Structure formats: C-alpha cells, structure tokens
Amino acid sequence: MNQKKIIKQSFQVNFDFNLIFTSKLFETDNNILVDLLSSNSTSKTKAIVVVDTGVIDSHPQLKEDIDNYFKQYNDSITLEGSVLEIPGGEQSKNDETFIQSILENINTFGIDRHSYVIAIGGGAVLDAVGFAAAIAHRGVRLIRIPTTVLSQNDSGIGVKNGINYFGKKNFAGSFAVPFAVINDDSFLSTLHERDWRSGISEAIKVALIKDYSFFEWIESKVSDLNNRDKDAMNELIYRCADLHMKHIQNSGDAFEQGSSRPLDFGHWAAHKLEQLSNFEVRHGEAVAIGIALDSTYSYLKGYLSKPELVRVLDCIIGLGFNISYHQMNEQIIKGLEEFREHLGGKLTIMLLKSLGTGFEVHEMDKNIVLESINYISSYHSKKIAI
Amino acid sequence: MNQKKIIKQSFQVNFDFNLIFTSKLFETDNNILVDLLSSNSTSKTKAIVVVDTGVIDSHPQLKEDIDNYFKQYNDSITLEGSVLEIPGGEQSKNDETFIQSILENINTFGIDRHSYVIAIGGGAVLDAVGFAAAIAHRGVRLIRIPTTVLSQNDSGIGVKNGINYFGKKNFAGSFAVPFAVINDDSFLSTLHERDWRSGISEAIKVALIKDYSFFEWIESKVSDLNNRDKDAMNELIYRCADLHMKHIQNSGDAFEQGSSRPLDFGHWAAHKLEQLSNFEVRHGEAVAIGIALDSTYSYLKGYLSKPELVRVLDCIIGLGFNISYHQMNEQIIKGLEEFREHLGGKLTIMLLKSLGTGFEVHEMDKNIVLESINYISSYHSKKIAI
C-alpha cells in the first residue's frame, strides 16, 4: 500500500510588467495609456475604469478628462460604461458590495483576459479592484494608477492584493501581477498632509535594509519633503519603487512561499498598531513607528551603534512622524505571533546591523521590545521638549 | 510629457507538487498522508478536511476513518474541527455560502499558509474548496484528493480552480498550484456509471492530440473499461494524468496568459453543450461529443482520413457515450465566440491531423461545423440500428 507511484510536477511561470512614470496621463496629447492598451492587440481593445472617490473629489475634472481621452483615441480603444467610483480607504476593502459591483461591470461589459481593468486610487482601492480583476475569468488585465505616495512607491507596484474579511485585514487576497503600473505625479499635489507623509516611511524602510546612500539622501531632503517639493518626492518614489521591484525580482520568492519577508522590516509592530488603533493610525505612519522600534531594538541588542540609531529616529521625527502612541504598550508584543501566523512557519524578523544593511532573526526578546517602546517614547518627548 | 521613465519588472516563480497514487489512503497503516503533512515542518501541523457529500453517502465509514487516522498520528498532525461536508456537483460551485463556510473554518481554526486544507471529492468540490483555499491568506496549502475519474485524470491535477457566478460557469477563479494531489483508487468503485465513463473522454482527448499509442491502448481496453476493470482504469488515469501534467510543464504557459489552450481539444462545443443542456450533460460526456465533432470536422476538411475518423467515433460509441443530443444544433456555433472570449485574443482551436497529432487553426467554417453535427448524428443512428 505504501509502495506508491508518483508523478512529479514542476514548472516555472514568467511574469513581467512595466512601471511607467508620467505626468498628466489623461491629457489628450499623452499617448502612454493608448499605446499601452493597444500594444498587444490588432483589434480594438476594451477597458473599464474604476476610480477612488477621494481622487475624484480632489480632481473634479478627472472623469471628463478620462471620457475625452477615450473619445480622442476611439479608433483603437473603448471605454466601456462610465467610470465606476468606489470610496477611498479601507471602506473599499471592508465592504464586499464594491467587489461585487466591479465584477458586475467586468461581466456586463464583456471584459475578458485580453481586455483591461484600469484602477485609479490609493492602495486600498487598488487592492479591492485588484482582487476583483484577479478572480474574474481567473485574471483579467489590470492597469494600476496609484495616486498616493504609499501606493506609488510600495503597494501599487507589488504583486499582490487583499481585502478585509471577518474583520481581519487582508484575510482574503491573491498574488496577481499587474499588466502595467503608471505613476502619475500630478495626483500627488492634492494629498492630505498625512497621506503625503505616510508613504515616505516605506522609503526609509527599504533604504535602511538595503541602501545606505538612499538613506543619506532622504536625510538630506527632510525639509524639501516637508515643504512638499515635487522633485524630491518624485526622486524618493522612483528610488523606493526601484528597490522594491528589484527585491521582488531577486528574492526568488515573489509569491511568498517561504516564511521570510524582508521588505516587512518594521511591519510586525506596524500591523498590530494599525489594528489596536482601529486603523486610526495609517499604514505608513505605523510603519514609521515600527522602524523606530526595531531600530531601537537593534541598538539595545548591540547590533546598531547609538549615533546610527539617533540618525534613524531624527530622520523619522524630522519628517513629522509621531513615534509615540498610547497604543504602543505591551499589547504590541502580540503582533509578533500574529506576524508569524500570517506567513506561517518560523518567526522571521528583519533587524539592522548597520544603516543600509538588514539581517534576519528568528526570535525577539520581549523585555527588550518593551524597553525599546519606552526608549522611543522618551526620546520623542525629549525631542519635542527642545 | 511622453518622455517617460520606465522600470521593467520581470521574474520567475517556481511551482512544484507531487501526484501520488495509492489505495485506501485513510487506513491507519498507510502513512502517505501523515508523511506529506509533516514533511515540511518540525512542529505539529494543522489541517481541516472538506468532503463531497456524494462521497460520504457512498463511503459512510469515511468520516470515522479520517478521525481515526488523525488520532493515530496525533503526535505530528492535528485535524481541526470536524470534517466539513459540502454537496457534490455544481451546487458547491453555484452557491457562495459554501465558499463562505470553508473560509470560516480556515479562519476559526487558524489555518495559515503553512497549514493544510484537504479537499476530498469530485471536480466540482475540488474547485470550490480550491478557490477558498487560494484566496484565504492569499493561498493556504491545498491537498486535493479527487474521487472521480475526471478529477483524478484531469481537473484535480491541474493548476486552477473556478466557481460559477452570474450564472456563468467558472466566471470567478484563480490559477493556484496544489501542495499535493493524491489519487486513491478505492474511491472509484462507488461511482455512478455516468461518472465512471465521463472522465474517460479526457483520456481520449489527450491521446488523440498527443499520443497515438495511448489511443490504441484505449481502443484495446474498451470492454475492460465498460466492465469496470480496476487495473484498466488505473492505467488509463495514470497515463492521462501524466500527459496532462507534462503538457502543463512544457507548455510554457501554465497560467494561460496566451490565447491557446491545446488541452481543450473538443472543448469549445463541449462547454456550449453543457450550458445548452442546463448541465444535464456532464462535462466528460460533453467532451466526448466535442471530440467527435472536431474529429469529424478534421475529416471533412481533409486533415483526417475516413478510417481514422471511424476509429475515433467507434471508440467513443463503444465506451457507451451518447454522441447525439437534441441540443446539438446550430446553437452550438455560438460556443466558438464564447470560447474565444473566455481566453481573449485570437480564436485558437485544436484539430487533428492524424490520430495522436493535433494542430491549431484560427477559424472554423460554420457550414462544415453544421455538416459535422449532422454527420455524427447519422453515424450514431446507423451504429445503434446495427
């Protein structure tokens, strides 16, 4: 009975896509989108468009621009139906009826695996639309047009999506590679201050674990970034996106089959803080504090020097991030086990051995985590007092 | 403005799994499952089990066997909760509440990406469970235990899943590679006659497009298969599964990003017939007639010789398949466009140039399709009259 026959299956799948940087994508003389949509086809291609209401509110002319754009290129591309709006932020990921309405449009307008769903919005809307596009016909082509800093430099350029279920963040989702991503910097001007700042933490994160010179550059641009300098932000997004994409390319584990997720430096505490604050604390804000925490822990364990730690904390504080929240207490420790559970297998946490170089450990000393929490909170108070 | 920066992303993902053949998987001295579940882990692994009610009805001792099995190996593996039953056949794919209840069990029992969902049943139940497992935590480990001929030699060993939505078959789904598949031949003895026969058509299909000697072998085993000879069926399943898996391995397009799907010989008409008959005609039965149709078309177009066509039709009829249905009329033609739409892009249809060798065309002559329908229907009547 245990004498068994086995057939072994083994194959590779290749994935590729372009991240394109532009400005004013829907001005009629910008042919990036029309070229992209018609690149793979000899006949007319169809697309539906889904937009974050937060984006529409700040860019009231956008729907008309989109309509005009498609009219202009009517020979080769068709906009099916009218632009579908879904609310920005976690709402879009919490309420299944939005997924349902995207699927309905895909069905009604006959969007197939060679047609397009174009999603315009913050990371949350991109996640919701991405999920619907990934499950319809086992995956129709998705073009992401991220409109926040975080989505342009991190979530929107990755290869996964997620929706909330059973009250759990990203309980459902899939790995799904977009057909293309277009970062249009003209969206960024209307971001609220918190959303402008929030995504900068992902750049600090990836700089700290992979690229010292990028960290130095961020330090040098703190006041430009605070003054909403467009060039500084464009460069930050470009370099951060590039590091993220290279990581996915070279990790050998783009679909996270293992237990390690190096790009999640600072994220175990961040996820827990988001949850403890009922998502009052934004993802990027939570990541900033998670970075502060794990950098302090690296210092207290003797991996990072004190001057190095000071540079990390000062950079984060200098950018206007709050690194002290009342929810930062012993409750945070539970985030460790939840982080392990999410990926399964062995706990794997990224720490810093120097600025620009991360390394992985498989356990954390809870007392030193608590000490780190106190350390950053009193560091913050002292800074503010000055 | 069109002077644009681009970052190119490109990466590979490796997938592998084993298809294991066994008998009486849940006898306590069969250690295949326990070895598999504990192979990747140093600590105790958790699993939930979902079973097709049609299987439970025919194997009433199965639930107890499963319980005893997990008790016996309690040191290394845990069965979480009790076995979840979901109805066999399309019901499981039509009604979202089943997906919901699988997701609930995954959530309640803390099944993570390194824990297991074990699905036991026909192709429909495997599809429904597979979909839920694929979206939970962006994919938890799925072990498929197919219990029908079709699922053991075709659907259960593939890399996708699907559920019905908007009344459309497989409207939603995903590409998702199982952790392992176990074919246990002891399930096959209880299949209804139609389900025993149905999956044989997939073997004929793959033999005709890829492996002449396998087709000859099937011809020689018609009466054994009709007499439900176990050894003949085991060999048929093994060879068919092997050809399917090698195809996926070597196609270079396991996730169907292109417009061609060579394993879907005979399927454009089959899908339409299933739908026109309100799924009264089973998938494998519809495939048998789809093969008859496209083989006849190949003959009428001059690709296949008459003696070759006769062998195909006689083999199919000899196995007891019906190749004439009143739904086989000009309505079927619509299946061509729907087939093209499902994959998108260019219509791509497999035909035969000889027994064992398929080739692709990009259009079909509608009049000759209609002629083929008439041809097989009168061929069938004559055969029956003899």
Ligand SMILES: NC(=O)c1ccc[n+]([C@@H]2O[C@H](COP(=O)([O-])OP(=O)(O)OC[C@H]3O[C@@H](n4cnc5c(N)ncnc54)[C@H](O)[C@@H]3O)[C@@H](O)[C@H]2O)c1
């Ligand atoms: N899939 C992934 O890999 C991944 C990775 C990280 C984060 N995420 C997800 O991303 C989400 C967070 O994304 P986010 O930080 O982009 O925030 P968000 O999507 O929650 O958007 C924040 C707010 O900004 C508004 N907004 C968006 N663009 C705007 C613009 N140009 N002008 C004015 N307002 C605008 C939105 O309407 C919303 O109210 C979370 O749901 C998180 O889980 C996903």
Ligand SMILES: NC(=O)c1ccc[n+]([C@@H]2O[C@H](COP(=O)([O-])OP(=O)(O)OC[C@H]3O[C@@H](n4cnc5c(N)ncnc54)[C@H](O)[C@@H]3O)[C@@H](O)[C@H]2O)c1
């Ligand atoms: N995912 C894929 O790649 C793929 C490919 C082809 C087909 N499919 C799907 O597979 C499904 C058809 O699968 P199927 O042919 O296995 O039929 P099925 O799953 O519909 O099952 C047929 C019947 O047999 C019963 N049954 C199952 N095992 C039994 C056993 N051992 N003894 C007695 N009864 C048993 C079931 O309860 C059901 O009533 C369709 O939904 C089709 O879309 C999927």
Ligand SMILES: [Zn+2]
């Ligand atoms: Zn993040």
Ligand SMILES: [Zn+2]
């Ligand atoms: Zn089939």
